[in-house]
Amino acid sequence: MPGMAGAGRRDVSRRQFLGGTSAAVLAAALTACTGGGQMSRQGQAAGNALQWWDQFRPLTKMLESDLFTPYEQSHAGVTIERRQMDLADLGQALQVARRSNQMPDVHSLAGLGGVSPAALVSEGWFQPVGKLADFAGSPVADQLYDGIHRFNGEIYSIPPFSGRWHEAVPWFNTALLQEAKVDAEDEPATWDDLREVARRVTKGTADDVYGMVIPLKDPAYLEALVHRLAMAAGAPGFGAIDWTTGAYVFDSQPYIDAIEFLVSLQKDKVVHPASASMGPRDARARWAAGQAAIYPWGAWFIGGLRVDEPEAVERGVGVWHIPCPETTRNFIYSPPQPGTFWVSSQSKKAQAAADLLLRMTTKEFQLKLAAAMDQPPALAEVVEEAQVHPAYRQCVANFQDDVRIGPVPEVGTPGVWQVLAEMRDIQPNLGGIVQSVLTGANVDVGGRLRRFKDQISAERERAIKAVREEKGVEVSLDAWVFANWDRKKDYEQQDYADR
Numbered sequence: 332m333p334g335m336a337g338a339g340r341r342d343v344s345r346r347q348f349l350g351g352t353s354a355a356v357l358a359a360a361l362t363a364c365t366g367g368g369q370m371s372r373q374g375q376a377a378g379n380a381l382q383w384w385d386q387f388r389p390l391t392k393m394l395e396s397d398l399f400t401p402y403e404q405s406h407a408g409v410t411i412e413r414r415q416m417d418l419a420d421l422g423q424a425l426q427v428a429r430r431s432n433q434m435p436d437v438h439s440l441a442g443l444g445g446v447s448p449a450a451l452v453s454e455g456w457f458q459p460v461g462k463l464a465d466f467a468g469s470p471v472a473d474q475l476y477d478g479i480h481r482f483n484g485e486i487y488s489i490p491p492f493s494g495r496w497h498e499a500v501p502w503f504n505t506a507l508l509q510e511a512k513v514d515a516e517d518e519p520a521t522w523d524d525l526r527e528v529a530r531r532v533t534k535g536t537a538d539d540v541y542g543m544v545i546p547l548k549d550p551a552y553l554e555a556l557v558h559r560l561a562m563a564a565g566a567p568g569f570g571a572i573d574w575t576t577g578a579y580v581f582d583s584q585p586y587i588d589a590i591e592f593l594v595s596l597q598k599d600k601v602v603h604p605a606s607a608s609m610g611p612r613d614a615r616a617r618w619a620a621g622q623a624a625i626y627p628w629g630a631w632f633i634g635g636l637r638v639d640e641p642e643a644v645e646r647g648v649g650v651w652h653i654p655c656p657e658t659t660r661n662f663i664y665s666p667p668q669p670g671t672f673w674v675s676s677q678s679k680k681a682q683a684a685a686d687l688l689l690r691m692t693t694k695e696f697q698l699k700l701a702a703a704m705d706q707p708p709a710l711a712e713v714v715e716e717a718q719v720h721p722a723y724r725q726c727v728a729n730f731q732d733d734v735r736i737g738p739v740p741e742v743g744t745p746g747v748w749q750v751l752a753e754m755r756d757i758q759p760n761l762g763g764i765v766q767s768v769l770t771g772a773n774v775d776v777g778g779r780l781r782r783f784k785d786q787i788s789a790e791r792e793r794a795i796k797a798v799r800e801e802k803g804v805e806v807s808l809d810a811w812v813f814a815n816w817d818r819k820k821d822y823e824q825q826d827y828a829d830r
Contacts, residue, residue, distance in 0.1 A: 500627065
C-alpha cells in the first residue's frame with residue numbers, strides 16, 4: 332500500500348468488512364476516530380468544513396500547502412479539514428462513520444481489508460465525479476480503467492500515483508557501507524551478491540550493526556516481499572497467478588526459491604536479531620538509528636524518513652534495483668494504480684471534492700507530489716525535474732526499468748469482484764507461512780505452499796459457483812486468463828478488448 336511507510340497493519344478482513352464488524356471493533360474504531368489521528372486544521376467546525384481522511388503521513392505538509400490552502404484562497408467560504416490516521420484506525424473509523432452517517436467527504440480505502448472498490452460502489456459508498464470535473468480530459472485520462480476507476484460508464488476516482496512501483500526496493504545506509512568497505516556503486520545484481528554485501532556489513536562494522544532488517548512481525552509485509560522476490564525469480568503475474576493459464580502458482584519454484592533466499596539470510600545471521608518483533612515502522616526506526624544497512628521497502632521509505640528521521644537522510648541513503656537470482660533480469664509486475672481518494676455518497680460537497688481531485692492530476696501538483704517522495708506520481712516523468720533526493724529519483728527510474736503493468740481480471744470481467752468478495756480467507760496465507768518459516772518453525776515449505784495453492788484454488792472455484800448460482804453473475808475461471816499477455820510489455824487498455 333502506497334504511503335504506508337511504517338503504518339500498522341491491523342486491517343479488517345475482507346469478509347469481516349462485508350459482513351459487518353463486532354461491537355468491540357466498532358467501539359475501538361470510535362475511540363480512534365474521536366481521539367486519535369492528526370488534524371491538519373485544529374479548531375475548525377467539522378460541520379462546515381470539507382472532511383478529508385487518509386493515511387499519507389509524508390504528504391501532510393504538501394497537501395496542506397499545495398492543495399487545500401490554495402483551493403480555500405480561491406473559493407470563499409470553503410474550508411478543508413484533514414485527518415491522517417494509521418491504516419487500521421482509518422479502516423475502523425470509516426466503518427463507524429458509515430454506520431452513523433458521519434462519513435468524511437473524501438477518503439482513501441486504507442485499512443478496509445482489500446475490499447474491491449467495485450464492491451463499495453455497488454453498496455452505495457461513493458458518488459461519481461466524472462460529470463463534476465473534466466477527468467476524461469486530464470493528464471491521467473489514459474490511466475483510468477473500467478472496473479478500477481470507472482463503473483457503469485461513470486468515473487468515481489483517479490490515480491494520483493503511478494502503478495509502476497514495488498515494495499522490495501533495497502534501501503541502504505551509505506555510511507555503513509563505507510565503514511564496511513563496500514562500494515555502493517558496485518550494485519548487487521543477484522541474490523548471492525546481496526547476501527555477500529549483508530555479510531560484509533555484519534562483519535565489518537560494530538557488533539550491534541547488521542546487514543539487513545526485515546520486519547518479520549508483519550505477515551502482510553512478508554507476503555508482499557515474497558511476491559516481489561518470486562517475480563524477480565521468474566514467477567509470472569502478480570498475486571501468484573499465471574495470467575496465461577489463470578492458475579495459482581504459490582507452490583512454483585520461484586516462490587520456494589524466494590522463501591529459501593530469506594531463510595539463507597537468517598542462516599547467515601545478517602538479519603537484525605530483533606526483526607521478529609518489528610513492524611515496518613519499527614524496522615525503519617532501527618535502520619535510521621544505524622542498526623542495519625539494508626531495508627527492502629517501497630519508494631515512500633525516504634519520504635517517511637524525511638518526516639520522522641530526517642537525520643538519517645542527512646547521513647546518507649541510497650538505493651539499488653531489486654536483485655534477481657541470476658544476472659538475467661526478470662520483470663516485476665504490478666496492476667494499474669487504483670483510485671486513491673473517493674467521494675462519499677453522503678457528501679454534500681461533491682463539487683469541491685471533484686475540483687480537488689482534478690487539481691491532483693495537473694503537472695504542477697504532480698511536481699509537488701513527487702517532492703513529498705511518497706509513492707511515485709502518476710506522471711512519473713515529472714520526477715526528473717522535481718525537487719527530490721537523488722536516491723528517490725533513482726528509485727523511480729529503476730521502476731521504469733524493472734516494472735511492467737499486468738492485467739487485472741476485474742477490468743476484463745466485471746463479475747470478478749463478486750467472486751473476490753465471496754472468497755473466504757485461507758489461513759495461514761502466504762504471509763503467515765513465510766512468517767512461521769522465518770521465525771523458526773519446522774515447516775515443509777514446498778508442501779505448505781502446495782496445500783495453500785490447492786485450498787485457495789478450491790475456494791475460488793467454490794466462490795465462482797456460488798455467485799453464478801445465487802446471484803446470476805456471468806463469470807468463470809476464464810476471467811483470470813489473458814492469453815495475449817506479453818510478459819515484456821505493459822498490458823494496456825486495448826489489450827482487454829483484444830483478448
